[in-house]
Amino acid sequence: MKRFVVVANRLPVDAGPGGLVSALQPITRSSGGAWVGWTGNPDERPEPFEHEGVHIHPVELTAEDVDRYYEGQSNSTIWPLFHDGVEPSVHHRPWRVAYQAVNKRFAEAAAAVAAEGATVWVHDYQLMLVPGMLRELRPDLRIGFFLHIPFPPVELFMQLPRRTDFVRGLLGADLVGFQQPLAAQNFLRLTTQLLGLRPEGERVEYEGRTVTARAFPISIDVSEIDELAADPQVQEDARRLRKDLGGDRRLLLLGVDRLDYTKGIDQRIEAYGELLADGTVSNEEAVLVQVATPSRMRVAQYQQLRERVEREVGRINGEFGDVGRAPLHYLFQSRSRAELVALYLAADIMLVTPLRDGMNLVAKEYVAARRDEGGALVLSEFTGSASELSDAFLVNPYDVDDLKRGISAAIAAGPEDLAARMRKMRETVRANDVGRWAKQFLEALGTH
Numbered sequence: 048m049k050r051f052v053v054v055a056n057r058l059p060v061d062a063g064p065g066g067l068v069s070a071l072q073p074i075t076r077s078s079g080g081a082w083v084g085w086t087g088n089p090d091e092r093p094e095p096f097e098h099e100g101v102h103i104h105p106v107e108l109t110a111e112d113v114d115r116y117y118e119g120q121s122n123s124t125i126w127p128l129f130h131d132g133v134e135p136s137v138h139h140r141p142w143r144v145a146y147q148a149v150n151k152r153f154a155e156a157a158a159a160v161a162a163e164g165a166t167v168w169v170h171d172y173q174l175m176l177v178p179g180m181l182r183e184l185r186p187d188l189r190i191g192f193f194l195h196i197p198f199p200p201v202e203l204f205m206q207l208p209r210r211t212d213f214v215r216g217l218l219g220a221d222l223v224g225f226q227q228p229l230a231a232q233n234f235l236r237l238t239t240q241l242l243g244l245r246p247e248g249e250r251v252e253y254e255g256r257t258v259t260a261r262a263f264p265i266s267i268d269v270s271e272i273d274e275l276a277a278d279p280q281v282q283e284d285a286r287r288l289r290k291d292l293g294g295d296r297r298l299l300l301l302g303v304d305r306l307d308y309t310k311g312i313d314q315r316i317e318a319y320g321e322l323l324a325d326g327t328v329s330n331e332e333a334v335l336v337q338v339a340t341p342s343r344m345r346v347a348q349y350q351q352l353r354e355r356v357e358r359e360v361g362r363i364n365g366e367f368g369d370v371g372r373a374p375l376h377y378l379f380q381s382r383s384r385a386e387l388v389a390l391y392l393a394a395d396i397m398l399v400t401p402l403r404d405g406m407n408l409v410a411k412e413y414v415a416a417r418r419d420e421g422g423a424l425v426l427s428e429f430t431g432s433a434s435e436l437s438d439a440f441l442v443n444p445y446d447v448d449d450l451k452r453g454i455s456a457a458i459a460a461g462p463e464d465l466a467a468r469m470r471k472m473r474e475t476v477r478a479n480d481v482g483r484w485a486k487q488f489l490e491a492l493g494t495h
């Protein structure tokens with residue numbers, strides 16, 4: 048039985064050193080805690096085991112669960128709706144049933160490993176019913192929930208079938224954390240609209256308990272990026288990349304995203320194509336590298352996005368390229384952390400232009416990597432990161448002209464202006480590392 052339990056869709060094994068894992072692993076390890084989650088492979092349930100000092104408690108998902116709970120309800124219903132409905136949200140009753148059943152399984156697994164009075168921290172949109180289910184099984188627990196994606200405006204949330212279940216589910220927690228203050232407010236307004244509750248400030252009384260809804264903007268493991276950026280091999284790789292792409296005479300623009308329709312990849316490529324077409328940049332003097340990491344490729348909307356993007360990449364390279372020199376390098380591949388940091392170091396302009404994003408860690412990683420205070424960040428207003436990184440070149444990604452304006456401003460900016468902006472952004476990111484984020488959340492939950 049454990050005093051601290053993390054519950055997340057995925058286990059911290061074979062998942063790569065993501066920010067969440069590096070933030071929670073140390074706390075989980077030092078408290079002798081447990082992590083409840085899925086291995087990522089359908090139809091398998093390994094026995095619980097120890098991994099890097101953490102007790103791993105696998106939850107099984109059948110192939111049908113992956114289809115309905117994960118790709119269906121989580122990624123085709125909730126994900127698009129919570130991102131402003133940038134793609135239509137798809138609703139199917141069997142998906143809802145599976146989501147509920149899988150959430151029950153996670154809640155039961157957490158209830159089985161948590162000691163009397165333990166702290167349980169549940170993560171993200173795949174598991175929004177877990178806090179309520181867990182509260183019912185184990186009223187003695189202190190339960191926290193953090194939503195990594197945006198929480199939509201009330202009018203959009205109201206479209207969700209069985210919407211009240213989700214609000215009740217979240218209210219099972221003592222502390223519900225969001226990326227942005229507006230998200231917490233949206234949630235509290237819904238408790239009034241759907242349940243007639245009366246929030247006061249960030250607190251609301253529900254079934255005799257006080258639930259707090261507050262923003263805890265997530266960040267990155269700054270030291271991980273800092274160490275990679277200081278590594279002579281990574282720096283050498285960055286120089287080689289630049290050389291391969293045409294040396295210092297060519298301006299290097301970079302995008303790094305999961306291939307996801309919320310990331311604004313097609314709008315960004317369209318803007319770059321127009322800059323080439325109107326002569327603002329030429330193939331001689333600029334090159335865009337777009338890393339698009341394969342993601343959720345069994346979901347139809349992701350396959351369609353891939354087709355759209357690849358058609359546009361082909362068109363731009365066909366129209367503006369030359370033998371041995373292409374204006375756009377598109378990598379539909381996953382890269383190592385070291386390779387990403389080498390790209391960050393090589394890039395003159397980082398393009399982070401999502402249509403909506405809870406936070407966006409790539410923007411923060413780019414800033415953390417630039418120990419040289421070089422480089423420029425073009426950043427969408429619709430990311431959580433924009434609230435903190437106001438010294439970036441902020442753009443509205445829905446407006447191609449504004450995207451082009453932001454990119455052109457970054458191209459035109461002088462080195463002193465860029466360094467001043469980067470210095471301020473680096474201070475912000477370095478002062479708000481993911482370890483601090485986790486600590487603040489857990490302190491707020493503990494003193495609740």
Ligand code: GDG
Nearest residue numbers: 195265304305340380381382383384404405406407408409
């Ligand atoms: C969700 C929310 C929120 C990307 N490609 C590769 C790779 N990555 C890494 C990046 C970054 C992470 O994945 C992506 O994080 P983001 O924040 O950019 O976006 P989501 O995946 O949508 O994350 C988001 C986040 O949760 C945390 O709360 O910020 O708003 O949507 O760290 O570097 N890593 C490796 N190879 C790749 O090819 N190794």
